Structures are given as C-alpha cells and as structure tokens.
Amino acid sequence: MGDKMQDDDGPSDSSLLVIIVDTNPNQRYITEDPKVLTGCLDAVIAFANSHLMQKSRNLLGVIGCHFHKSEYLYPSPGKPLDVRQIDGQYELFTLVEKTIKMRLVNLIKSQPQEDKPGESLLAGALAMALCFISRMRREATPGLRMSSRILIVTGSSDTAAQYINYMNVFFTAQKQQVLIDVCSLDKHLSLLQQGCDITGGLYLKVPSLEGLLQYLLVSTILCSNPYY
Template identity: 35%
Template sequence: MNAVDGSDHYEKEVEGKSSITGPSPSLLVIVIDTNPHAWALLSRTLPLSKAIANILVFINAHLAINSANQVAVVASHSHRAVWLYPRPPPSSEDVDMEDHASNLDNANKYRPFALIEDFLITSLRNLISTTTELDISSTTTTQMAGALTLALSYINKASLSFSDTSSSSKPATNSLETSDIPTGLQSRILVVSVSGDLAHQYIPIMNTTFAAQRLRIPIDILKLAGDTVFLQQASDATKGIYMQLRNPQGLLQYLMMAFLPDQMSRKHLVAPTQEVVDFRAACFCHRRVVDVGFVCSICLSIFCSPPEGAICLTCSTHLALGDYGAKPAVIPRKKKKKRKLNGTDTGSGRGTPVPGE
C-alpha cells in the first residue's frame, strides 16, 4: 500500500510533466557589427564574407537543435542599425523573392536553412550597396546601442507572442521574476563585435544592459577585434559570455563550442569567463572613459571634471564642491599612554572584565 502513498507520485507527475514539456525553445538574436572600417582592418585574417558564412552555419546549428528555435539578426552598421532577418515588413518585395527561387528550391538543403541564408545575404547586400561614401567617412564607429535596442524590443515582442500561443497557463511575467528555471521562450543576444571604443554611446548601452539584466537575457560578446569596456560590462552584468578571439580564423569552432549552448545547457557546462572586467565608466560631459570622476549627488551623473559653475549638466542642481583638491588633513593619532598599575598591564588590550572576576 505504500506504493500509493500520495507524496511520491506528485513528484512523479511533475517530472513526467517536464519530460513532456522538454526544454523550451530559445530565441537567439545576433547583432553583427558591420562597421566597414573595422572589417577593412580584419580583411587579411577574416574577411566579412567568411565570417558571415561561419555565422550562417552557426545559425543553422542553432535551428537544428530544436525545430521551435528562432533566430533574428541585426546589423549594427556605421550610421544605422538594420534588420537583416527577419526582414521588416514594409521593405519586403515579392519581386525580390522570385530571383532567388532557384536557390530555395534546392533539394540538398533544408528549406528553413536556405530561407534564412537567402534573406540574410540579400539584406546584407542591400545594406552594403546603400551605404554611401559619405556615410563611411563621417563616422568610424558603429550603432551598437541602436542594434541592442532593436534586439531587445524584438525579444520582448517574440516572447509575448510565444506565451500567447503556447498556452495561457504560462504568464509572461513568470520569467521576469524569481524562478531559476525560465519558462517560455528563452532568449539571448550574441554580439559579434569588431569595433573599438564605444564611449560616445555609454548611456544607451548601459541602459539596454540593465534592461536585459532585468529580463534575464544574457548578452554574449564575441570580440573579433578592438576592445570595448562597456560590452564587457554588459556581458558581465547579464551573466553572458565574453570572449576575445586570439585567432579569428577559428571563429566557427568558438561559436559552436562556447556560444551555441543555451541557458539550459549552460547550467551544466563550465562557461568561459573573463578574469578581469573593466568597470570604468564614461563621463557624461565628454564621453571619456575615466578612472576617477565626479558624481552628482542628486542624479548620479558622472563627470570627468567638475562642471562649470558646479551645476550638474543633467539635473541642473547646484552642487557644492567642498574643498576639492585640498590635501586631506592628516590627523595625528594620539599616543596612548600605558599606565602601569602594580606592575600588571590594565591597558586597553584587556577585555571587559567579566562579572565573576
């Protein structure tokens, strides 16, 4: 009769339930930094075409893991952030599709893979062909903050629609709060970054980072070149993976080994970690990365030097600067005179007398 005791098959039932449910599908949003300046520098070791080919295989691998897995790709270009896949609805033209029908009908390729490849390449071509010389010469950086924002908003939309369709029993708020086991759609962001300094976008990037942290979306950073303080912080804050590739030729293997496992598998795997995270911030006034700065006591804005007239540039509070620059006064420590009573030491070294003494 013990076998039908209530307690044990509740658990069994819960286990059984989870085995039916299985790991929830995951959404991977890839942000590709397409900064022409940076890729030009990389062209000898890893040309863009090759990198894209590797990323495509990686995308296919991600989709192969679970047929409900989703993917989205954003390009963070030099002057704007652009959707590569899925293509935004207004710009899609049916005529465009017809040109590539031959490739799509290839019986040697799994159709979903072929579709994505085709979309991605086409929109990347479009992006490159529409980039003018003026665009390139005017800036040397990339619109990372914009791309991250696009990614986050897409994830938000996707997880809402997922929890709608899957079942009403899984409220979307569930994944926001508590629980170690995320339910519903698991999302993560992978940034393939090649550009260096992003200090001028410090505030938007940190804002997206904190939004991602709150939504429990890891931001993985794959650094092919350059070095950015803030992306390091982004991956650290969101518990993502940060990796700087020493030899970019091995991109695919890095992708497959370190970045493919989703949150479920990562619980079982030892993820590559960064030993040192650069936690420096950029000042709000000149976008300079500072080691030591001034912080407004009201709105916590950071300045590299005291703002003019000691008025905070963000919240216009009049700040009293104190006597900045003055040498801190050194107060000499008072020497304690040890008194000696009858030869025994009763100085401060001794503890409080116990009542029984």
C-alpha cells in the same frame, strides 16, 4: 510570456537567439582585407543555423549594425524569397542564408557615400534586439517557455560616447532576463564585457578569425549549451 520563464527548472521549450553583426567598414580586420567579412558572415550564418537545428521551436533574429543605421537582416520584413533546396540543405537554412546576404548587401549599399565611416551603432542595435525579443514573447503560444539571448559579433573598439546608452540597454536586458553575449573579433572590449557580466552572458575574444565558427560552437558546448 512571463519574465520568470528562465527561472524555472529544466530546459526551455524554445530558445530565441538574436545575433547582432557589426558590418562597419572601419573595423580593422575589414580594412586590412574586405574579403574576410564574407568568411565571418558565413561562420555567423552557420552558427545561426546550428541554433535552429537544435529544436524545431527555436527562433532566430539577425541584425546588421553599420555606422549610419542598423537593420534587420533576418527575418526579412519584405517579400518572401523563393526558397529551394540547395545541396540537400533544409529550406529554412537556405532561406536564412539568402535573406541575410541579400539584406546585408542592401544595408551596405544604402550607406551615404559622402560620409566617412564613424562608430558602429551597437547600442541602438541592442535596443532593436530587445524590442524584437519583447514582440516575439508577446506573440508566443501561451504557456511556451522561451529563453532569450543576444549575441554581438564585432571587431569595433569600445566607445565612451555610447556609455549611457549601453548601460541603459544592459540594465533593461537584465530586467527582462535577456542574456547578452559578446564575441570580439579584435580588441578586448571592457564596456561590452560589463554587459555580459550584468546580464549573466558570455564574453569571448577569438584568437583567430579563421576558426570563428569553431570558437562559437565550442564556447556554447563548454557553457552547457546556453543557446539550446
């Protein structure tokens, strides 16, 4: 796949969206009410499925970011799940939901119990996302026009400790024509907003977690459907 694919006029044949979900337990909204994470995750999954629904060739990747490591939540590198239609959902949508939730539980359970939660490894998760995008581009059908974006959903604060790593990832994404979008669930994130500005992505600070899915969908529509 050529790096100039997004410069061509007209819509792409396929859109690859990689969502990075910050699951660090020291995020303020989780420490205040751990159950809120479930609602946020449901909103992210619904948004991911809406992306897949737009075009049959659209692709998806989801990465869970914790304080001790980051892992792919979808697609799963392990054994395929038993997929069945549930309440009329498409089998693919059911697979996405079941895989993400199953692997997220495994990610949380794998955290060292003796370690105190530290900073979320978002810069490393971004690097993983770029690697995933590069691989999907290499494996794509010759001639397929694919646009690529990364969406970060986080309630963590900015951290100067990862500044150099962030800048390296931001400029790598810019070079590869990958847009970085950020959805902040808590504080304003000036460092991550720089990543949006550098790559031409979107920055959204949601005023209410209850309407997370609506904010994601509306921001996408108002910005001329960048995911589609």
